[in-house]
Amino acid sequence: MRTWRHLADLLETHGAAALVSVHDVKGSAPRETDARMVVRPDGAFYGTIGGGQLEMKMLAIAGDMLRQGRQPARFLDQALGPDLGQCCGGRVKILIETFDKRDLQDIAPLVAAEAEESPFTVECRLDDGYVRREISSAVGDDSWTGWREVHGEARTPVLLFGAGHVGRALVLALASLPFRVRWLDTREDVFPSHIPSNARPVLMKDPEAEIAQAPPDAFILVMTHDHPLDMAITASALSRGFPYVGLIGSATKRARFEKRFRELGLEERRLRDLVCPIGLPGIVGKEPAVIAASVAAQLLQVREKSLLVIPGPHSGARNP
Known part of the structure; x- marks a missing residue:
């Protein structure tokens, strides 16, 4: 899925969108780290983080965040069995972000990189509660202080x-x-x-x-x-x-x-x-x-x- 292309299109047409990402996985889970959904203000979405109760709950939270307007990112730690009644037995950390048209310029490089149809690494950090992303030019360099994500598809x-x-x-x-x-x-x-x-x-x-x-x-x-x-x-x-x-x-x-x-x-x-x-x-x-x-x-x-x-x-x- 072209995450950033979908996100940019929604910002142009709807003025806002949310990004729901699987930030971390421990044990058995429906999807892997870096699985994502892009959510529209009306609740429609692209992609999946695995379906079931986890996805329904995250969609509801993303919808609430969008109704409140652009705001800092949220991390949610979920034990799939005790918290959601899912049989996977693992634990996931979900990252939910909201965007509006002010973010179009910042995500433009990610849209362009995604169009190349090959995976690329993004360095991420929290800045005043918002995730700031920069396409990595030094993979393997441990000087970064946040985390890294992989975007794009290996076709x-x-x-x-x-x-x-x-x-x-x-x-x-x-x-x-x-x-x-x-x-x-x-x-x-x-x-x-x-x-x-x-x-x-x-x-x-x-x-x-x-x-x-x-x-x-x-x-x-x-x-x-x-x-x-x-x-x-x-x-x-x-x-x-x-x-x-x-x-x-x-x-x-x-x-x-x-x-x-x-x-x-x-x-x-x-x-x-x-x-x-x-x-x-x-x-x-x-x-x-x-x-x-x-x-x-x-x-x-x-x-x-x-x-x-x-x-x-x-x-x-x-x-x-």
């Missing part, structure tokens, strides 16, 4: 070749997931008029150039209208060693393609990397939406395995 790049029925369904399935889709097709006028914001349609001229220029962590999905084109794209992708190369089709199609790939000199280890048929085993429906849901879940699984999890500056307990 995995996806190259999706083909704008047919399954391609369209897959773009919709990935719309709210942590992926950035480059959607490619050689045909004009095949892309729908409305496309999710995390997908970019591209009229493809040179498929092999697209593969050559793709980042090494990209996921490749091949489902064009043309089998020879599928073969050329897939062979090029397998030779690069991407973490995921998926080809739509049956086991028979895979066998035929593998025979040709061997003739082209592709190594056996590369052939073993090919995912074909695509999607999770056990889901056999052939409707485009079913295939798309299955593939989206598979991509999430591969993404989890490929992410290198390193404890960041927000790990561990925070103060205040």
Whole structure:
């Protein structure tokens, strides 16, 4: 979720908004540190801190704060079991802040950094009761006296070749997931008029150039209208060693393609990397939406395995 973009939009349109953040977590909790909600004055909101009684209570408090006007931040320490009757058993500290149009200039750098679509670290401190934030330029420097937050999303790049029925369904399935889709097709006028914001349609001229220029962590999905084109794209992708190369089709199609790939000199280890048929085993429906849901879940699984999890500056307990 683009927290600061939502917040800035609400300040422009509604004049005020609240930000509810999971500041710290001990034990089991519905969401992780740095999960957030942006709350409108009318009670509507974007994002989630985990649902249930915790979220309902924090929304009520944020609403009360907004009705009183811009005011100092509040920290609330909640034991999920004793305080809220939730079964998680952990403890969370929630930070609630209110904003109005006076804050637009201060949050503008955060809106801009968020638009880069990669995580960034923000140094925070309390100043006269309000949270002051500065984008960190010295991560690892212990001279700061407050705490650090991580903002932005790490979106995995996806190259999706083909704008047919399954391609369209897959773009919709990935719309709210942590992926950035480059959607490619050689045909004009095949892309729908409305496309999710995390997908970019591209009229493809040179498929092999697209593969050559793709980042090494990209996921490749091949489902064009043309089998020879599928073969050329897939062979090029397998030779690069991407973490995921998926080809739509049956086991028979895979066998035929593998025979040709061997003739082209592709190594056996590369052939073993090919995912074909695509999607999770056990889901056999052939409707485009079913295939798309299955593939989206598979991509999430591969993404989890490929992410290198390193404890960041927000790990561990925070103060205040």
